[in-house]
Amino acid sequence: MRSGEPADTARATAGRPLDGVRILALEQMQALPYATQMLARLGADVVKVESPKGGDLGRGSLPAMTDPAGRRVGATFLRNNLGKRSICVNLKDPRGRDLVLRLAPRFDVIAENSKAGSMARLGLGYDDIAAVHPAGIYVSVSGFGNTAPTPYRNWPAFAPIVEAMSGIYEMKRTGDSPPTVAPVGALGDIGAALFATIGILAALRQRETTGAGQYVDIAMFDAMIAMTDIVTNFWSMGLRGGDLGPLILNGFRAKDGWFVLQVGREPAFAQLVEVIGHPEWASDPRFATRQGWVDHLEDVLRPAVEAWAADLTKVGACEALGAAGIAAGPCFADEEVIADPHVAARAMLVEIPRPDGVEQPVLVPGNPVKMSAVAEHAEDRPPWLGEHTAAVLAAELGLTPGEIEELRSDGVIA
Numbered sequence: 001m002r003s004g005e006p007a008d009t010a011r012a013t014a015g016r017p018l019d020g021v022r023i024l025a026l027e028q029m030q031a032l033p034y035a036t037q038m039l040a041r042l043g044a045d046v047v048k049v050e051s052p053k054g055g056d057l058g059r060g061s062l063p064a065m066t067d068p069a070g071r072r073v074g075a076t077f078l079r080n081n082l083g084k085r086s087i088c089v090n091l092k093d094p095r096g097r098d099l100v101l102r103l104a105p106r107f108d109v110i111a112e113n114s115k116a117g118s119m120a121r122l123g124l125g126y127d128d129i130a131a132v133h134p135a136g137i138y139v140s141v142s143g144f145g146n147t148a149p150t151p152y153r154n155w156p157a158f159a160p161i162v163e164a165m166s167g168i169y170e171m172k173r174t175g176d177s178p179p180t181v182a183p184v185g186a187l188g189d190i191g192a193a194l195f196a197t198i199g200i201l202a203a204l205r206q207r208e209t210t211g212a213g214q215y216v217d218i219a220m221f222d223a224m225i226a227m228t229d230i231v232t233n234f235w236s237m238g239l240r241g242g243d244l245g246p247l248i249l250n251g252f253r254a255k256d257g258w259f260v261l262q263v264g265r266e267p268a269f270a271q272l273v274e275v276i277g278h279p280e281w282a283s284d285p286r287f288a289t290r291q292g293w294v295d296h297l298e299d300v301l302r303p304a305v306e307a308w309a310a311d312l313t314k315v316g317a318c319e320a321l322g323a324a325g326i327a328a329g330p331c332f333a334d335e336e337v338i339a340d341p342h343v344a345a346r347a348m349l350v351e352i353p354r355p356d357g358v359e360q361p362v363l364v365p366g367n368p369v370k371m372s373a374v375a376e377h378a379e380d381r382p383p384w385l386g387e388h389t390a391a392v393l394a395a396e397l398g399l400t401p402g403e404i405e406e407l408r409s410d411g412v413i414a
Contacts (some may be wrong), residue, residue, distance in 0.1 A: 024103055
């Protein structure tokens with residue numbers, strides 16, 4: 001799917017579930033921008049407030065491309081800001097703060113993901129917004145939350161920090177090796193973003209009944225405790241040191257790479273040993289218990305599985321296992337994911353054409369929410385820095401060209 005025109009010139013999106021919902025996002029990086037991008041894909045109008053000094057920090061990430069003005073636009077920004085409009089407002093200037101307070105009542109949701117307490121110190125915290133917009137839903141995403149005492153309140157946080165604190169890194173670490181950092185990309189960011197999305201939708205639904213707004217406070221660390229639920233749950237049930245219990249959940253080598261299979265029930269084990277040519281193992285005393293599968297994984301089962309798969313591709317091995325009802329999946333490399341027929345069929349990659357002369361478009365993930373009554377829509381490219389400042393301030397606040405130019409000259413907007 002190729003991205004189209006910027007958001008304010010491609011509004012033919014009637015029929016999406018969040019049409020009419022408006023979000024003012026004082027956001028950066030990924031933990032909140034992923035959530036507001038998801039809501040934009042479902043029809044919400046998202047106006048992104050950025051600093052005149054370089055904008056969203058994600059614009060400065062690497063790798064990067066350059067925009068038509070020659071400014072760097074980093075990968076973090078590109079994959080989290082489809083379908084939004086960008087305005088540049090200096091929140092540290094009292095006139096910039098006043099602009100946001102005047103804009104707030106025109107939006108359903110006001111969202112921010114600064115360090116805990118930062119917005120309150122600027123006069124743009126929940127109480128400040130609620131004073132001018134009682135029906136507004138105020139959303140904060142931060143490392144450790146805003147609404148409960150925590151020893152980590154003042155710690156800066158990126159995704160790997162809260163991932164490490166969740167216990168999952170230590171659970172998966174082996175021996176004296178250092179932890180594998182960010183093993184699945186920005187789990188800490190996207191996990192928090194998904195819970196923020198749920199909170200926003202729930203608050204919108206409750207407002208239909210009460211007419212009142214509320215504060216939705218999301219801590220990335222909380223989100224990781226939820227996402228890595230096996231750490232605490234398994235500990236409480238007696239498993240220690242990364243022990244996942246008696247099951248086969250391992251990678252095996254095929255002719256062209258690796259595949260992963262999971263066997264946790266006796267019928268599936270019987271199917272597995274049938275497929276790999278050893279049906280007699282289903283009644284072998286060594287494998288009479290699930291612990292026996294684990295005890296004899298390396299000396300018996302792995303050699304047999306890999307001997308069976310030696311002449312098969314990793315996809316072919318998984319097809320054979322899947323046909324027998326055994327869950328298995330190939331370990332794809334990046335170029336294999338990009339060329340995968342499922343990914344194409346489900347429109348799970350969006351192409352952003354580059355304005356800087358590079359032929360290869362930037363690829364970002366598509367919308368994973370597929371709805372039978374909602375057609376796939378062309379994606380609007382991420383906005384250039386401050387691209388919509390004048391248009392938004394004129395349309396929303398009635399500012400004249402002269403007023404806008406005065407604010408720009410004074411560095412309040414850009």
